Amino acid sequence: MQIEAGGRTDLGRVRKNNEDCYSIDSSLQLYVLSDGMGGEAHGEVASKLAVQTVLTHCRQAENSRATPIFGESSPEISERTNRLASAIHLANRKVFETAASNPEQRGMGATIVAAWIEGQRLSLAHVGDSRAYLLRAGSMVQLTADHSLVAEKVRVGILTPQEADASEMQSVLTRAVGTNSSVEVDTDEQALLAGDSLLLCSDGLTRMVTDPEIASTLLTSAASQDAAERLVDLAIDNGGVDNVTVIVLRVGEKSVSLFRRLKFWKPRSG
Amino acid sequence: MSRLVLKFESAPLKEVPLGTSPVTIGRAPDNDIQIDNLAVSNYHARVYVEAGSLVVEDLNSLNGSFLNDIRVERAMLKDGDAILIGKHEILVDQAHDAAVPLDGLRRAPAPRVAETMILDTQERRKLFEAAAAAGERSQLSPERSRVPTLTVMNGRTDQKEYRIAGKLTVIGHSKMATVRLRGWFTPEVAAQINKHEDGYYLGRGDRVPKINGVSIQGLTKLNDGDVIEVGRVRLTFLFRD
Numbered sequence: 001m002q003i004e005a006g007g008r009t010d011l012g013r014v015r016k017n018n019e020d021c022y023s024i025d026s027s028l029q030l031y032v033l034s035d036g037m038g039g040e041a042h043g044e045v046a047s048k049l050a051v052q053t054v055l056t057h058c059r060q061a062e063n064s065r066a067t068p069i070f071g072e073s074s075p076e077i078s079e080r081t082n083r084l085a086s087a088i089h090l091a092n093r094k095v096f097e098t099a100a101s102n103p104e105q106r107g108m109g110a111t112i113v114a115a116w117i118e119g120q121r122l123s124l125a126h127v128g129d130s131r132a133y134l135l136r137a138g139s140m141v142q143l144t145a146d147h148s149l150v151a152e153k154v155r156v157g158i159l160t161p162q163e164a165d166a167s168e169m170q171s172v173l174t175r176a177v178g179t180n181s182s183v184e185v186d187t188d189e190q191a192l193l194a195g196d197s198l199l200l201c202s203d204g205l206t207r208m209v210t211d212p213e214i215a216s217t218l219l220t221s222a223a224s225q226d227a228a229e230r231l232v233d234l235a236i237d238n239g240g241v242d243n244v245t246v247i248v249l250r251v252g253e254k255s256v257s258l259f260r261r262l263k264f265w266k267p268r269s270g
Numbered sequence: 271m272s273r274l275v276l277k278f279e280s281a282p283l284k285e286v287p288l289g290t291s292p293v294t295i296g297r298a299p300d301n302d303i304q305i306d307n308l309a310v311s312n313y314h315a316r317v318y319v320e321a322g323s324l325v326v327e328d329l330n331s332l333n334g335s336f337l338n339d340i341r342v343e344r345a346m347l348k349d350g351d352a353i354l355i356g357k358h359e360i361l362v363d364q365a366h367d368a369a370v371p372l373d374g375l376r377r378a379p380a381p382r383v384a385e386t387m388i389l390d391t392q393e394r395r396k397l398f399e400a401a402a403a404a405g406e407r408s409q410l411s412p413e414r415s416r417v418p419t420l421t422v423m424n425g426r427t428d429q430k431e432y433r434i435a436g437k438l439t440v441i442g443h444s445k446m447a448t449v450r451l452r453g454w455f456t457p458e459v460a461a462q463i464n465k466h467e468d469g470y471y472l473g474r475g476d477r478v479p480k481i482n483g484v485s486i487q488g489l490t491k492l493n494d495g496d497v498i499e500v501g502r503v504r505l506t507f508l509f510r511d
Contacts, residue, residue, distance in 0.1 A: 139488055175388075
Protein backbone atom coordinates (compact mmCIF):
# COMPACT_ATOMS: atom_id res chain seq x y z
CA MET A 1 0.00 0.00 0.00
CA GLN A 2 1.06 3.60 -0.52
CA ILE A 3 1.60 5.18 2.86
CA GLU A 4 1.84 8.92 3.39
CA ALA A 5 3.30 9.71 6.81
CA GLY A 6 3.60 12.80 8.97
CA GLY A 7 4.84 13.30 12.51
CA ARG A 8 5.55 15.89 15.17
CA THR A 9 6.71 16.03 18.74
CA ASP A 10 6.50 18.98 21.13
CA LEU A 11 7.65 19.76 24.64
CA GLY A 12 4.24 21.06 25.70
CA ARG A 13 3.75 23.92 28.12
CA VAL A 14 4.76 22.46 31.46
CA ARG A 15 7.61 20.01 31.10
CA LYS A 16 11.26 20.98 30.97
CA ASN A 17 12.40 18.05 28.85
CA ASN A 18 10.86 16.28 25.91
CA GLU A 19 11.00 12.63 26.85
CA ASP A 20 8.96 11.56 23.82
CA CYS A 21 10.51 10.56 20.55
CA TYR A 22 9.42 9.06 17.28
CA SER A 23 10.79 7.75 14.03
CA ILE A 24 9.37 7.36 10.53
CA ASP A 25 11.13 4.95 8.18
CA SER A 26 9.27 5.27 4.91
CA SER A 27 11.35 2.78 2.96
CA LEU A 28 10.66 0.06 5.52
CA GLN A 29 7.16 1.43 6.27
CA LEU A 30 8.08 1.20 9.95
CA TYR A 31 6.78 3.78 12.43
CA VAL A 32 7.80 3.90 16.08
CA LEU A 33 6.82 6.23 18.94
CA SER A 34 7.97 6.18 22.54
CA ASP A 35 7.30 8.17 25.73
CA GLY A 36 10.08 7.99 28.30
CA MET A 37 9.82 8.02 32.08
CA GLY A 38 12.28 8.48 34.92
CA GLY A 39 13.53 11.61 36.64
CA GLU A 40 16.04 14.17 35.30
CA ALA A 41 16.62 13.54 31.62
CA HIS A 42 16.62 9.77 31.91
CA GLY A 43 13.23 9.29 30.28
CA GLU A 44 14.75 10.80 27.16
CA VAL A 45 17.57 8.28 27.23
CA ALA A 46 15.09 5.42 27.63
CA SER A 47 12.74 6.45 24.82
CA LYS A 48 15.56 7.20 22.35
CA LEU A 49 17.26 3.90 23.09
CA ALA A 50 13.97 2.02 22.73
CA VAL A 51 13.12 3.57 19.35
CA GLN A 52 16.64 3.15 18.04
CA THR A 53 16.77 -0.49 19.10
CA VAL A 54 13.48 -1.29 17.39
CA LEU A 55 14.64 0.34 14.15
CA THR A 56 18.01 -1.37 14.15
CA HIS A 57 16.56 -4.78 14.92
CA CYS A 58 13.89 -4.57 12.23
CA ARG A 59 16.38 -3.30 9.63
CA GLN A 60 18.75 -6.12 10.47
CA ALA A 61 15.96 -8.66 10.19
CA GLU A 62 15.09 -7.28 6.74
CA ASN A 63 18.64 -7.92 5.61
CA SER A 64 19.13 -11.25 7.28
CA ARG A 65 16.48 -13.72 8.22
CA ALA A 66 18.97 -15.30 10.59
CA THR A 67 18.62 -12.33 12.96
CA PRO A 68 17.74 -13.90 16.30
CA ILE A 69 14.25 -13.59 17.73
CA PHE A 70 13.92 -12.18 21.26
CA GLY A 71 10.98 -13.24 23.37
CA GLU A 72 8.60 -16.01 22.42
CA SER A 73 7.16 -16.31 18.92
CA SER A 74 3.43 -16.72 18.59
CA PRO A 75 1.82 -18.86 15.89
CA GLU A 76 -1.21 -16.55 15.95
CA ILE A 77 0.58 -13.69 14.23
CA SER A 78 2.66 -13.20 11.09
CA GLU A 79 6.44 -13.36 10.93
CA ARG A 80 6.53 -9.57 10.63
CA THR A 81 4.44 -9.03 13.73
CA ASN A 82 6.57 -11.51 15.65
CA ARG A 83 9.64 -9.60 14.48
CA LEU A 84 8.21 -6.34 15.73
CA ALA A 85 7.50 -7.89 19.14
CA SER A 86 11.03 -9.29 19.15
CA ALA A 87 12.39 -5.79 18.57
CA ILE A 88 10.53 -4.52 21.62
CA HIS A 89 11.78 -7.41 23.75
CA LEU A 90 15.30 -6.47 22.71
CA ALA A 91 14.64 -2.78 23.44
CA ASN A 92 13.41 -3.79 26.88
CA ARG A 93 16.62 -5.66 27.54
CA LYS A 94 18.80 -2.77 26.33
CA VAL A 95 17.03 -0.14 28.42
CA PHE A 96 16.98 -2.41 31.46
CA GLU A 97 20.67 -3.22 31.17
CA THR A 98 21.63 0.40 30.59
CA ALA A 99 19.68 1.44 33.68
CA ALA A 100 21.22 -1.37 35.71
CA SER A 101 24.76 -0.30 34.87
CA ASN A 102 24.13 3.42 35.54
CA PRO A 103 22.84 3.88 39.08
CA GLU A 104 21.50 7.38 38.39
CA GLN A 105 19.33 5.98 35.58
CA ARG A 106 17.79 3.24 37.68
CA GLY A 107 14.06 2.95 37.16
CA MET A 108 14.01 4.65 33.77
CA GLY A 109 11.67 3.19 31.20
CA ALA A 110 9.47 4.02 28.27
CA THR A 111 6.22 3.22 26.57
CA ILE A 112 6.35 2.15 22.96
CA VAL A 113 3.93 1.77 20.08
CA ALA A 114 5.20 0.50 16.74
CA ALA A 115 3.50 -0.07 13.39
CA TRP A 116 4.99 -1.94 10.47
CA ILE A 117 3.21 -2.27 7.16
CA GLU A 118 3.79 -4.98 4.60
CA GLY A 119 1.41 -5.08 1.67
CA GLN A 120 -2.03 -4.79 3.14
CA ARG A 121 -1.08 -6.12 6.55
CA LEU A 122 -0.50 -3.78 9.44
CA SER A 123 1.56 -5.21 12.30
CA LEU A 124 1.21 -3.44 15.62
CA ALA A 125 3.01 -3.92 18.91
CA HIS A 126 2.89 -1.88 22.07
CA VAL A 127 3.76 -1.58 25.73
CA GLY A 128 2.39 1.13 28.04
CA ASP A 129 -0.17 3.86 27.40
CA SER A 130 0.91 5.20 24.03
CA ARG A 131 -1.86 4.35 21.62
CA ALA A 132 -2.75 3.43 18.05
CA TYR A 133 -6.06 4.45 16.49
CA LEU A 134 -7.55 3.43 13.16
CA LEU A 135 -9.93 5.75 11.34
CA ARG A 136 -11.92 3.90 8.70
CA ALA A 137 -14.97 5.09 6.79
CA GLY A 138 -15.45 7.99 9.20
CA SER A 139 -15.31 6.09 12.46
CA MET A 140 -12.31 5.74 14.72
CA VAL A 141 -11.36 2.82 16.94
CA GLN A 142 -8.56 2.49 19.45
CA LEU A 143 -6.49 -0.53 18.44
CA THR A 144 -4.34 -0.71 21.57
CA ALA A 145 -5.34 -1.38 25.16
CA ASP A 146 -3.47 0.88 27.61
CA HIS A 147 -1.21 -0.84 30.10
CA SER A 148 -2.16 1.56 32.84
CA LEU A 149 -3.67 0.91 36.23
CA VAL A 150 -6.91 2.72 35.49
CA ALA A 151 -7.38 1.11 32.06
CA GLU A 152 -6.80 -2.36 33.50
CA LYS A 153 -9.29 -1.65 36.26
CA VAL A 154 -11.85 -0.62 33.67
CA ARG A 155 -11.23 -3.82 31.73
CA VAL A 156 -11.85 -6.05 34.75
CA GLY A 157 -14.90 -4.01 35.66
CA ILE A 158 -13.83 -2.40 38.93
CA LEU A 159 -13.80 1.14 37.54
CA THR A 160 -16.09 2.88 35.05
CA PRO A 161 -14.53 4.78 32.13
CA GLN A 162 -15.81 8.02 33.72
CA GLU A 163 -14.12 7.18 37.02
CA ALA A 164 -10.95 6.37 35.08
CA ASP A 165 -10.98 9.76 33.34
CA ALA A 166 -11.30 11.51 36.69
CA SER A 167 -8.70 9.38 38.47
CA GLU A 168 -5.42 10.77 39.77
CA MET A 169 -3.85 7.40 39.02
CA GLN A 170 -3.70 7.93 35.27
CA SER A 171 0.07 8.10 35.22
CA VAL A 172 0.52 4.72 36.87
CA LEU A 173 1.59 2.20 34.23
CA THR A 174 1.36 -1.55 34.64
CA ARG A 175 3.93 -2.30 31.95
CA ALA A 176 6.84 -0.36 30.52
CA VAL A 177 9.90 -1.02 28.40
CA GLY A 178 13.07 -1.30 30.48
CA THR A 179 11.75 -1.36 34.05
CA ASN A 180 11.99 -5.15 34.36
CA SER A 181 14.29 -7.80 32.93
CA SER A 182 11.43 -8.98 30.69
CA VAL A 183 8.22 -7.46 29.42
CA GLU A 184 4.97 -8.68 27.96
CA VAL A 185 4.35 -7.15 24.51
CA ASP A 186 0.85 -6.85 23.05
CA THR A 187 0.48 -7.37 19.31
CA ASP A 188 -2.30 -6.87 16.82
CA GLU A 189 -2.84 -7.11 13.08
CA GLN A 190 -5.17 -5.32 10.73
CA ALA A 191 -5.88 -5.51 7.03
CA LEU A 192 -5.52 -1.97 5.69
CA LEU A 193 -7.79 -0.38 3.14
CA ALA A 194 -7.26 2.60 0.88
CA GLY A 195 -8.58 5.64 2.72
CA ASP A 196 -7.69 4.39 6.22
CA SER A 197 -5.85 6.72 8.59
CA LEU A 198 -3.69 5.41 11.37
CA LEU A 199 -2.60 7.47 14.36
CA LEU A 200 0.16 6.65 16.84
CA CYS A 201 0.35 9.01 19.80
CA SER A 202 1.67 9.56 23.30
CA ASP A 203 -0.67 10.20 26.25
CA GLY A 204 0.19 13.89 25.97
CA LEU A 205 -2.32 13.94 23.12
CA THR A 206 -5.03 11.69 24.49
CA ARG A 207 -5.18 13.39 27.89
CA MET A 208 -5.65 16.79 26.28
CA VAL A 209 -7.78 16.02 23.23
CA THR A 210 -10.92 13.88 23.15
CA ASP A 211 -11.38 11.01 20.72
CA PRO A 212 -14.09 12.84 18.70
CA GLU A 213 -11.79 15.88 18.38
CA ILE A 214 -8.98 13.60 17.21
CA ALA A 215 -11.24 11.90 14.66
CA SER A 216 -12.55 15.16 13.24
CA THR A 217 -9.04 16.60 12.97
CA LEU A 218 -7.90 13.52 11.05
CA LEU A 219 -10.96 13.72 8.81
CA THR A 220 -10.57 17.41 7.99
CA SER A 221 -6.81 17.57 7.41
CA ALA A 222 -5.49 17.49 3.89
CA ALA A 223 -2.15 15.75 4.39
CA SER A 224 -0.73 13.57 7.17
CA GLN A 225 1.78 16.22 8.22
CA ASP A 226 -1.00 18.80 8.40
CA ALA A 227 -3.04 16.46 10.62
CA ALA A 228 -0.02 15.84 12.86
CA GLU A 229 0.61 19.59 13.29
CA ARG A 230 -3.02 20.31 14.07
CA LEU A 231 -3.31 17.50 16.62
CA VAL A 232 -0.23 18.70 18.51
CA ASP A 233 -1.49 22.31 18.39
CA LEU A 234 -4.81 21.16 19.86
CA ALA A 235 -3.08 19.38 22.74
CA ILE A 236 -1.03 22.50 23.50
CA ASP A 237 -4.06 24.81 23.23
CA ASN A 238 -5.93 22.55 25.64
CA GLY A 239 -3.17 22.82 28.26
CA GLY A 240 -0.19 20.86 26.99
CA VAL A 241 0.66 19.49 30.43
CA ASP A 242 2.81 16.72 28.99
CA ASN A 243 5.05 16.19 25.99
CA VAL A 244 2.93 15.43 22.97
CA THR A 245 3.87 13.30 20.00
CA VAL A 246 1.93 11.97 17.03
CA ILE A 247 2.53 10.01 13.86
CA VAL A 248 -0.24 10.12 11.26
CA LEU A 249 -0.37 7.62 8.40
CA ARG A 250 -2.67 7.76 5.40
CA VAL A 251 -3.25 4.68 3.31
CA GLY A 252 -3.45 5.34 -0.41
CA GLU A 253 -4.57 3.14 -3.26
CA LYS A 254 -2.73 -0.11 -3.51
CA SER A 255 -1.29 -1.02 -6.87
CA VAL A 256 -4.48 -2.08 -8.59
CA SER A 257 -4.95 -5.29 -10.51
CA LEU A 258 -4.61 -5.36 -14.26
CA PHE A 259 -8.33 -5.85 -14.64
CA ARG A 260 -9.16 -2.80 -12.58
CA ARG A 261 -6.44 -0.81 -14.30
CA LEU A 262 -8.08 -1.52 -17.64
CA LYS A 263 -11.46 -0.71 -16.22
CA PHE A 264 -10.42 2.61 -14.79
CA TRP A 265 -7.72 3.46 -17.31
CA LYS A 266 -7.67 6.96 -18.61
CA PRO A 267 -4.88 8.98 -20.17
CA ARG A 268 -2.74 10.92 -17.75
CA SER A 269 -2.36 14.60 -18.22
CA GLY A 270 0.90 16.17 -17.13
CA MET B 271 -14.33 14.24 51.91
CA SER B 272 -15.25 11.05 53.76
CA ARG B 273 -15.40 7.82 51.84
CA LEU B 274 -15.78 4.08 52.04
CA VAL B 275 -13.06 1.93 50.54
CA LEU B 276 -13.91 -1.61 49.44
CA LYS B 277 -10.98 -3.96 49.88
CA PHE B 278 -10.36 -7.61 49.24
CA GLU B 279 -7.33 -9.19 50.90
CA SER B 280 -6.07 -5.68 51.58
CA ALA B 281 -6.15 -4.66 47.92
CA PRO B 282 -8.45 -1.66 47.33
CA LEU B 283 -11.12 -2.39 44.70
CA LYS B 284 -13.38 0.62 44.81
CA GLU B 285 -14.04 3.76 46.75
CA VAL B 286 -17.33 5.52 47.27
CA PRO B 287 -17.70 9.04 48.62
CA LEU B 288 -20.02 9.50 51.59
CA GLY B 289 -22.64 12.12 50.95
CA THR B 290 -26.10 12.84 52.23
CA SER B 291 -27.76 9.78 50.68
CA PRO B 292 -27.16 6.31 52.12
CA VAL B 293 -24.55 4.04 50.56
CA THR B 294 -25.97 0.59 49.87
CA ILE B 295 -23.89 -2.56 49.91
CA GLY B 296 -24.93 -5.90 48.40
CA ARG B 297 -24.77 -8.40 45.59
CA ALA B 298 -27.45 -6.80 43.40
CA PRO B 299 -26.00 -4.58 40.68
CA ASP B 300 -27.94 -1.48 41.76
CA ASN B 301 -26.02 -1.20 45.02
CA ASP B 302 -23.53 1.64 45.42
CA ILE B 303 -20.99 -0.93 46.49
CA GLN B 304 -21.67 -4.11 44.62
CA ILE B 305 -19.96 -7.28 45.84
CA ASP B 306 -20.53 -10.09 43.43
CA ASN B 307 -20.09 -12.98 45.80
CA LEU B 308 -22.60 -15.61 46.89
CA ALA B 309 -21.83 -15.03 50.56
CA VAL B 310 -23.26 -11.54 50.19
CA SER B 311 -27.01 -10.89 50.25
CA ASN B 312 -28.66 -8.91 47.46
CA TYR B 313 -29.20 -5.94 49.78
CA HIS B 314 -26.81 -6.66 52.58
CA ALA B 315 -26.18 -3.46 54.49
CA ARG B 316 -26.16 0.29 54.22
CA VAL B 317 -24.14 3.17 55.60
CA TYR B 318 -25.68 6.58 56.24
CA VAL B 319 -25.45 9.69 58.34
CA GLU B 320 -27.89 10.05 61.22
CA ALA B 321 -27.84 13.04 63.55
CA GLY B 322 -24.32 13.85 62.49
CA SER B 323 -23.00 10.33 63.05
CA LEU B 324 -22.09 7.72 60.51
CA VAL B 325 -24.05 4.51 60.98
CA VAL B 326 -23.86 1.02 59.48
CA GLU B 327 -27.04 -1.02 59.41
CA ASP B 328 -27.33 -4.68 58.44
CA LEU B 329 -30.38 -5.30 56.25
CA ASN B 330 -31.23 -8.73 57.70
CA SER B 331 -28.50 -10.30 55.64
CA LEU B 332 -28.01 -14.05 55.75
CA ASN B 333 -24.35 -14.01 56.73
CA GLY B 334 -24.25 -10.80 58.69
CA SER B 335 -22.17 -7.64 58.82
CA PHE B 336 -19.21 -7.39 61.15
CA LEU B 337 -17.73 -4.25 62.62
CA ASN B 338 -14.17 -4.74 63.77
CA ASP B 339 -14.91 -8.49 63.99
CA ILE B 340 -18.12 -8.15 65.99
CA ARG B 341 -21.43 -8.99 64.33
CA VAL B 342 -23.64 -5.91 64.33
CA GLU B 343 -27.18 -5.03 63.35
CA ARG B 344 -26.71 -1.34 63.68
CA ALA B 345 -23.63 0.50 64.90
CA MET B 346 -21.98 3.89 64.89
CA LEU B 347 -18.87 4.19 62.77
CA LYS B 348 -15.72 6.14 63.30
CA ASP B 349 -12.70 6.86 61.16
CA GLY B 350 -10.61 3.76 60.54
CA ASP B 351 -13.37 1.25 61.28
CA ALA B 352 -13.54 -1.86 59.13
CA ILE B 353 -16.87 -3.41 58.14
CA LEU B 354 -16.51 -7.04 57.12
CA ILE B 355 -19.04 -8.45 54.66
CA GLY B 356 -18.30 -11.93 53.41
CA LYS B 357 -14.60 -11.84 52.68
CA HIS B 358 -14.66 -8.17 51.74
CA GLU B 359 -13.67 -5.35 53.96
CA ILE B 360 -15.08 -1.84 53.80
CA LEU B 361 -12.92 0.77 55.42
CA VAL B 362 -14.29 3.99 56.81
CA ASP B 363 -12.09 6.87 55.81
CA GLN B 364 -13.44 10.11 57.22
CA ALA B 365 -12.64 13.65 56.22
CA HIS B 366 -9.45 12.92 54.39
CA ASP B 367 -8.38 14.76 51.33
CA ALA B 368 -9.74 12.71 48.45
CA ALA B 369 -6.54 13.30 46.50
CA VAL B 370 -4.55 11.18 48.91
CA PRO B 371 -3.90 7.95 47.06
CA LEU B 372 -5.02 4.61 48.43
CA ASP B 373 -2.61 2.68 50.56
CA GLY B 374 -0.61 0.13 48.71
CA LEU B 375 -1.01 1.72 45.31
CA ARG B 376 1.47 4.52 45.63
CA ARG B 377 4.18 4.88 48.14
CA ALA B 378 5.35 8.33 47.19
CA PRO B 379 3.16 11.41 47.47
CA ALA B 380 1.61 12.53 44.20
CA PRO B 381 4.03 14.77 42.34
CA ARG B 382 2.86 18.18 41.19
CA VAL B 383 3.01 17.34 37.53
CA ALA B 384 1.87 13.75 37.48
CA GLU B 385 5.09 11.90 36.62
CA THR B 386 4.59 8.61 34.89
CA MET B 387 5.47 5.72 37.14
CA ILE B 388 5.30 1.98 36.97
CA LEU B 389 3.29 -0.14 39.32
CA ASP B 390 5.24 -2.84 41.04
CA THR B 391 4.32 -6.12 39.31
CA GLN B 392 3.61 -7.82 42.61
CA GLU B 393 1.18 -5.14 43.64
CA ARG B 394 -0.50 -5.33 40.28
CA ARG B 395 -0.87 -9.09 40.52
CA LYS B 396 -2.34 -8.81 43.97
CA LEU B 397 -4.85 -6.24 42.82
CA PHE B 398 -6.11 -8.23 39.87
CA GLU B 399 -6.13 -11.57 41.64
CA ALA B 400 -8.25 -9.91 44.26
CA ALA B 401 -10.60 -8.57 41.62
CA ALA B 402 -10.92 -12.01 40.03
CA ALA B 403 -11.46 -13.67 43.41
CA ALA B 404 -14.14 -11.16 44.20
CA GLY B 405 -16.14 -12.72 41.41
CA GLU B 406 -15.85 -9.67 39.26
CA ARG B 407 -15.95 -10.18 35.52
CA SER B 408 -12.96 -12.37 34.87
CA GLN B 409 -10.98 -12.13 31.67
CA LEU B 410 -11.11 -15.87 31.24
CA SER B 411 -14.20 -16.94 29.39
CA PRO B 412 -15.25 -20.59 29.14
CA GLU B 413 -14.98 -20.22 25.37
CA ARG B 414 -11.27 -19.83 25.67
CA SER B 415 -10.28 -23.46 25.45
CA ARG B 416 -12.58 -24.00 22.50
CA VAL B 417 -11.70 -23.40 18.89
CA PRO B 418 -13.62 -20.75 16.98
CA THR B 419 -14.74 -21.77 13.51
CA LEU B 420 -16.55 -20.29 10.55
CA THR B 421 -18.92 -22.58 8.64
CA VAL B 422 -20.04 -21.49 5.20
CA MET B 423 -23.81 -21.63 4.74
CA ASN B 424 -24.03 -19.97 1.33
CA GLY B 425 -21.76 -18.24 -1.12
CA ARG B 426 -18.60 -18.96 -3.08
CA THR B 427 -15.59 -19.54 -0.88
CA ASP B 428 -12.51 -21.71 -1.17
CA GLN B 429 -13.48 -23.99 1.75
CA LYS B 430 -16.62 -24.99 3.57
CA GLU B 431 -15.25 -24.55 7.05
CA TYR B 432 -12.43 -22.54 8.59
CA ARG B 433 -10.71 -22.69 11.95
CA ILE B 434 -9.79 -19.30 13.28
CA ALA B 435 -6.20 -19.74 14.39
CA GLY B 436 -4.72 -16.26 14.14
CA LYS B 437 -5.33 -12.86 15.63
CA LEU B 438 -6.42 -11.50 12.26
CA THR B 439 -8.88 -13.29 9.98
CA VAL B 440 -9.57 -11.55 6.69
CA ILE B 441 -12.67 -12.31 4.64
CA GLY B 442 -12.13 -11.25 1.04
CA HIS B 443 -10.39 -11.80 -2.26
CA SER B 444 -6.94 -10.80 -0.98
CA LYS B 445 -3.99 -13.17 -0.81
CA MET B 446 -3.90 -12.59 2.93
CA ALA B 447 -7.53 -13.66 3.34
CA THR B 448 -8.27 -16.73 5.43
CA VAL B 449 -11.77 -16.93 4.03
CA ARG B 450 -11.13 -16.49 0.30
CA LEU B 451 -14.14 -15.13 -1.50
CA ARG B 452 -14.44 -16.03 -5.15
CA GLY B 453 -15.79 -13.99 -8.01
CA TRP B 454 -14.58 -11.10 -10.08
CA PHE B 455 -15.97 -8.18 -8.16
CA THR B 456 -15.40 -9.32 -4.61
CA PRO B 457 -13.36 -6.83 -2.60
CA GLU B 458 -9.84 -7.60 -1.43
CA VAL B 459 -10.82 -7.12 2.19
CA ALA B 460 -14.57 -7.33 2.63
CA ALA B 461 -14.49 -7.70 6.42
CA GLN B 462 -12.14 -8.85 9.16
CA ILE B 463 -12.27 -10.63 12.48
CA ASN B 464 -9.83 -9.64 15.23
CA LYS B 465 -9.04 -11.64 18.30
CA HIS B 466 -8.99 -9.50 21.43
CA GLU B 467 -8.32 -10.47 25.02
CA ASP B 468 -12.00 -11.00 25.71
CA GLY B 469 -13.18 -12.52 22.46
CA TYR B 470 -13.51 -12.15 18.69
CA TYR B 471 -14.64 -8.93 17.04
CA LEU B 472 -16.02 -8.42 13.55
CA GLY B 473 -15.09 -5.21 11.75
CA ARG B 474 -15.82 -3.74 8.37
CA GLY B 475 -13.56 -3.80 5.36
CA ASP B 476 -14.77 -2.56 1.99
CA ARG B 477 -18.17 -3.94 2.95
CA VAL B 478 -20.22 -3.49 6.09
CA PRO B 479 -21.00 -7.03 7.23
CA LYS B 480 -24.18 -8.06 9.01
CA ILE B 481 -24.54 -10.12 12.16
CA ASN B 482 -27.83 -12.01 12.39
CA GLY B 483 -29.27 -9.76 9.70
CA VAL B 484 -28.21 -6.44 11.25
CA SER B 485 -25.45 -4.28 9.76
CA ILE B 486 -22.66 -3.78 12.28
CA GLN B 487 -21.69 -0.37 13.58
CA GLY B 488 -18.04 -0.39 14.44
CA LEU B 489 -16.28 -3.38 15.93
CA THR B 490 -18.83 -5.90 17.17
CA LYS B 491 -18.17 -8.84 19.45
CA LEU B 492 -19.11 -12.22 17.99
CA ASN B 493 -21.18 -14.65 20.02
CA ASP B 494 -21.35 -18.40 19.60
CA GLY B 495 -23.83 -19.19 16.82
CA ASP B 496 -23.86 -15.73 15.20
CA VAL B 497 -24.55 -15.66 11.47
CA ILE B 498 -22.22 -13.33 9.57
CA GLU B 499 -23.26 -11.99 6.18
CA VAL B 500 -20.69 -10.44 3.84
CA GLY B 501 -22.11 -9.73 0.41
CA ARG B 502 -23.64 -13.01 -0.73
CA VAL B 503 -21.64 -15.14 1.66
CA ARG B 504 -23.17 -16.31 4.91
CA LEU B 505 -21.03 -17.87 7.63
CA THR B 506 -21.83 -19.22 11.06
CA PHE B 507 -19.43 -18.39 13.88
CA LEU B 508 -19.22 -21.37 16.21
CA PHE B 509 -16.97 -22.48 19.04
CA ARG B 510 -16.10 -26.15 18.75
CA ASP B 511 -14.40 -28.49 21.21
